[in-house]
Amino acid sequence: MKIHKWGLVLSFFLLCAALLPATAFASVKYSTYTKDSRGNLIWLQPAYFPLGVIGQNLMAPDPGNKSVQMSSPMKNPKDIFIDAKGEVYIADTGNNRIVHMTESGQLLRYITLPENPFNKPEGVFVTNDGSIYVADTGNKRVLKLDASGKVMQEYKRPESRYIPDTFVFDPAKVMVDEREFMYIAVHGSYEGLVMLDPKGKFQGFFGANGTAISPLDALKRMLYTKKMYANEVAKRPEPINSVATDKNGYIFTVTGGTATTNQLKKLNVKGDNLLRSSSKPFGETAPWDVPAEGVMTGPQLTDVAVDQSGNMIVVDQQNKYISHYDGSGNLLYFWGGASAIGSSQVGLLKSPVALDVNERNELFVLDDQENIVQVFRLSEFGQKVDQANQLTLAGRYEDSEQPWREVLRLNGQFAPAYLGLAKSAFKKEQYETAKDLFKEAGNQQGYSDSFWQIRMLWLQGNFSWIASVMLLGVILYTVANKLTAKREFRTRWRNRPKSQNRFLSNLRLALHVLKHPIDGFSAIHYENKGSYLSASIVLLGVYASLIISQFATSFSFNPKTFVDIYSTFTQFFIVWIAWIVANYLVSSIYRGEGRFKHIFIGSAYALLPYIAIGIPLAFISNVMTMSEASIYHFVGNAMTVWIGLLIFWKIQNVHNYTFGETIMNVFLTLCTMLVIGVLIFIIMGLTSDLGSLLYQMYQEVTLR
Template identity: 40%
Template sequence: MKKRRRISHSILVVFSLLTIFLSNSFTVKADSPFDTFSVDGFGRTIYTQPAYEPEGVIARDIYMVDENGEKIYSPLNKPQDLFIDHQDEIYIADTGNNRIVHLDKSGKFVRALTVPESPLKEPSGVFITDNGDIYIADTGNKRVIHLNNEGKMIQEFLRPESKYINKKFVYEPINMIVDRRGFVYVVSRGTFQGIIQFYPDGGFYGFYGTNLSEVSLMDRIRKIFYTKEQLARQVRLLPSPIRNVDIDKNGYIYTVSKDKSEEIKKLNVRGENQWKEFSFSKNVNVSFLREDSTVKKEGQAGVSTDLTDVTVDENGIVTVADKANALVTQFNQNGELLFFWGAPSTSGKAQMGVNQSPVALDTNSENKIFILDDSLNLVQVLEPTQFGKTVQDAYILTQQGKYVESEKYWSEIVRQNALFTPAYTGLARAAFYREDFEASKELYRLAGDDQGYSDSFWQLRLNWFQNNFTYLANAFVVIGLTSIAGVQFRRRSKRKNLSEFSLLKKLVWMKEIKLLEQLKHAFYILRHPLDGFADIRYRNKGGYTSAIVILFLVISMVLVRMYFTSFTFQPVAVGSINIGSILTVSTTVWVSWVICHYLIGSIKQGQARFKDVFVGSAYALFPVFLLGVPLAILSNMMSLNESSIYGFFNMLMIIWSAALFFWLIQALQNYSVGETIINSLLSLFSMIMLWVLVFIVIGLSSETIDFFLTLYREVTM
C-alpha cells in the first residue's frame, strides 16, 4: 500500500513539473524572425545578435463608435506616416481613410481626426509639437494645416507665393516638421528645390537642404564640346527630391531621398550637410538579406533602395526605413552603422516583426521602434534586446566623452560578440584616454581604424623621443665626429693605393662571374635606361637566369612589404592577405605583357627578340625591389601626418618602373617616342583581349565538360 502511495506521489510530482514546464515553454519568446547584421572596421558585413525583438502589433484592429453608439470595425487603409509625441502617444496618417488616427501609448484607439470644418483628403504626414499642436500634410488638398490639441483648425499653409517660384511649381505636401521657433519645413512631392520653409505666420521663407545635382562623366564631356544651343536641348539635370524629414532635440534636420550620393543627410540650421562622406549603399549590404535571390549573386551594385522615412531618438540614434528591401537600419550620431535587419517575407502573409512594406517609423521614450507597414495596414513594435541596449549605452557614453564609464559596456559586447569591431574602437578610445597608447594601438588595429592606430603610434613615438633625446643627440655628435676623423684618416693613410688595388681586384673577380655581371647591369639601367636596355639587345648584357633571379627578388620584396608594412599605411585584417591570388594575378599580368608586347612588336616591325622582351621586362621591375625594403621600414616609423612623404616614395617607385617599361620599348624595338606610345597602348589592348579570350575558353570548356558528364550520366542510368 505504501509502495503504491509512493508511486502515485511520484507520478503526481512528475506530472506537476511537466505541467509547469509546458506552461512556461509557451510563454518563452520565439527566436527573432529576422537576421541582424553590422559592418566591421574592414568593411565586411557580419552577423550579430538581434538588437531588437518583436514585442507585438498595434493598429491592426481599430473599432470606432458610430452615432448610434455601436462599435464599427475600421482598419487602416494605406497609411503613410507615423508620429509619436513626447507623451508616447501615437498618431497615424491614415491616408486611404482621410483621417488621422490617435492611439494611446499602449496602442488603444483614442480618436480619429477628420477636421469636419475642412475635411482632410489623403493626408500623408503628421507632426505633433511639444505643446500638443497638430500639423497635418493634407496632400489631396495641397496644404498643411495647423490644429490645436483638440483637433480644431488654427491655420493653413498653402502654396508659397514668391517671385522666385515658377508658376508651374507643384505644391503637394507629403510631410513636415516644426522647429522650436515655430518655423515649418514642408516636404512637397517631386519638389527638387528642397524643403519649403515657412515662417510661423505662414509666409514663405525659402528653400532648405536642396540635394546636389548628379553629374555623370558624359555630362561633363558634353559641357566641354557642346554649343549653348545643343546644351539647351539637353534634359536639365535636376536634383533628386527629398522623400521625408525629421528633426532631433538639438535642431539638426535629417532627410532621406533617392539621391545616390545624398540618400541620408544631417543638416544644420544653415542647411549644410554634416554627413558629406556618408554613403548608405556602401555601409548596408542588402544582398545578405536575400540568400535565395539573384541579388545575392549580382552583388550590391544591382540593389536599389527606397528610403521612405528617418527618425532620431532622444540619444541621437538614427533609424531609417528602406521600403524596397523591407529593411531597417540604425546609425549613431556620426553616421557610423550600428545594425541593419530584415527578412524575406511571404507576400500577403503577416508575421510578427517582419515588414513587407515599411513606409514610416518612429521611436518612443523607451527606445522602442514603431514601424508602419502600408501593405499590412498595421504597426510593428520592436523593443531593444539586452545586446542592443548595451551597444546603445556604450555609444552614448563614448559620444559624451565618458570613455572610462563606457569601457565595461564595450567589454561586455566583445564578450558576447568578438566580431563586433566597433566595440574595439570604444575600448581603444578608453585606453587612449588612460594614456595606455600601446594597448590602444593594438585595439585600433583590431577595429580596423588606421587613423586611431596612427594617433596612438604618434604618441608612442613622441614619448620615445622625449625619453631618449639625450642619447640620440650624443649619438649624432659621436657619429659626426667619427665621420670627420675617418675622412681625415683615409686622406693620410699610406695604404690607400693598396685598398684601391684590392677593391679593383675584387671587381675584376666579380666580372669573371657572368650572373653577377648581369645583375650589376640592373643598376646601370637605373642610371642610363636607354643605353642599358640597348646593351641587353646588342651586347648580351642580360640573360634568362638573371631575369628570373630579379623576378624572384621582386616577388620576395612584394611579400615582405605585405607583411612588414605598417598598419597605418596598409589597414587590412590579419590573415586577409591571399598570397596565392596576389602571386597568380601578378604573374599572369607580367607573362601576358611579355607575350603580347613581343607579338605586337613583331607585327609593328620591332627589332626585339623574345629573350630581350623577357629579360628587359624583368629588369624594368628592379625599382620595386630597390625601394621595397626602405618603404616597408619607413612605414613603421611614420604616422598618417607624414603620409605625403610615404606616398611620394611609393609613387616614385611606380613612376620609375613605368618609365623603365617605356624606355624598354623604345630601346629594344628601336622606336621613336610616338611609336613607343602607340605600341604601349596596343600591347595593353591586346592583353585585355587575351584575358577575355581565356575567360571565354575556360567558360566554354566548363560548359562542354558539364555537357559530356550529363550525357554520360544519362547513358549509364
C-alpha cells in the same frame, strides 16, 4: 531509490536548461548584426525585443447606423509620428484620415475634415503645442490643424521666381522646427526640401542631394560639345524621401533610388552635412538578402527617426532592415527581415514604411502592407550599447569603460566596444593598450595617434644616447675614411675583376638599368644582353616584394590584416603577361625593332624600383605616423613614376622609337590590353554557355 533516480533526471534537465540560450532569443524571429571595420558581418544577440502590435483592431461607426461599430482597419498608411505626450498619429493614406491613438493602441479619434476632406495624406507632424501638420498629398497642400483638428492654415504650391515652372507640389512628408519653419519633402523634387516660413512664404530649397556623375558621364563632358551634351538624358539628383528633427534642432533626411552615398544626412540650419562618415553608404544589408525579383538596386531608405540619445534609425523598405547609427554616423547594429509570404510574424516586416521613437526609446514601426504598427523595446544588450556609446560621444571616455566591458561580456565581437575602450585607454595615457585596441577596432587614426605618443615618449627617454651614437658613428666613419684613403686594399677592391658568370652579369645589368636606364635598355637591344632566367628572378622578386609590403606595412597606412597571396599572384602576373603580349603585338605592327625576348626582359627590369623602394618603405612605415603620410605617399608616388619612366625608356630604346612614337605605342598597348580583356571575358562566357548546353544535351540523351 526511485526518488533518487527522479532527482538525477530533474537535475539533468535543469542543467541542460541552464546551458541553453535565453528563451527570449528563441522567441525573436529576426537576426541582429553589426559590421567590423573591414565590413565583415557579425551576428549579435537582439538589440530590440518586440513588445506587441497596435492599430490592428480599429473600429469606426457604421455609415448606415452610427450606433453600430464596424471594423475599420488602416489602408496603406504612410507615416507615423509620436508627440511629446507619447500619443501616436498615423497618416492612414488609403482611408483619407489621420488616426490618433495612445501608445498602447487605444483609439482616441479619427481626424477626417468632412468639410474639406483629405485626399491620400502621406505625412503627419505634431508640434509641442499640439498643432498638427498634414502633408495632404492628393490635394497638393499642407494643412496646419489645431489640437482639436480644426484647420488653421492651408499651404499650397508657393509662388516664387526661384521655383521652376515645371515644379509639381506633391508633399509627401512635413517637419516643423522651433521657429515654425516647415521643411517639406516633395515627391520627385530633386531640388531638395521646400522650406516655408510660418506664413507660407517660400524661403528656398534645403538639403538637396548631389548629382551622381559616372566616369562615362565625366568623359562625355570633356569630349562632347554643349549641343551634343544637351541631347543626353539629364542627370538629376535623387529626391529626399523623408525628413525628421531632434531636440537639438538638427535636420535629418533620407534618400533612396539610385543613391549610393549620403542617403542619410544630418544637417544644420545652413544645410551643411555634419556626418563625418557620409561618404560611405547607409542602410545595411546582409550579402544573401536579394529582393524576390532578383534585382538589387541598393537600400531604399523611406524614413528616419532620432531617439532620445541622438542615435539615428533608418528603415529600408526593400530589404526590410532597420539600421541604427550613432550621432556621428557610425553603425551600431541593424536587424529585421522579411515576414513569410501568406503569414504574419511578430518582429518580421512585410513593408516597413515609417518609424518613430517615444520618450522611453521604444520603437514604433509602421507596415503599410500589414496595416499595423509593431512596437519594440531595447534589450539589455541594446541598453548597454546605448549607455556606453553616449558616454563616449560626450567625451567621458573613462566613465564609458565599464559599460563597454559589459557590452563585450555580452558579445565579445562587438567592434564599437573596442573603439570605446581604445579611447578610454588613450585618455588614461595607456598608449600601448590603446594602440592594440584601435587596431582591433580598425581605427587607423587612433592607432597612429597612439603610436605617435609611444614614439615621442621613447625619443624623450632615449634621445641623448641616440644622438651620441650617431655623432660617434659620423666621427669614426670620417676618421676611418681619411686614414684608409690611400691604402692598397681599397684600390684592389675598386679594381677587382668582375665575375664572368653570365647569370651574375645579367643581374648586374638589371641593377645598371636603375642608374643608367638608356644605356641598360640599349644593351638589351643592341648587345643582346639579359636573359629569361634573370628576368624571371626579378619578376619573382617583385611578387615577393608585393607580399612583403602588404605584410610589413604599418597599420597606419595599410588596414588590411589578411593577405591573399594567390589572388595577388594571379592579378600581378595576368596584368604583366597581358602587357607583354599587347606590347609585342603593337610593336610588331607599329615598326618596332625589339623582339619578344627584349620586351620580356626590359619590362621585368623596369619593375626593379618596387624591390629597391617598396620593401624599405614598408618597413620604415612602422616608425611613421599619419602625420608623415605626405612623406610616405610622396615616396610611393615617386617609385611609381620611376617605374613608369623606366617602362617608357624601355619602349623607346628597345624599339628605337622617337618620343611621339613611344607615346603612341603606350596608348595602343593599353587599348590592346583592354581588347584582350574583353575578348577573354566573352570567350569565358561563351565557353560557360557551351558547357551548359552540352551538359543539358547529355542529360537529355541519357535520361531518355
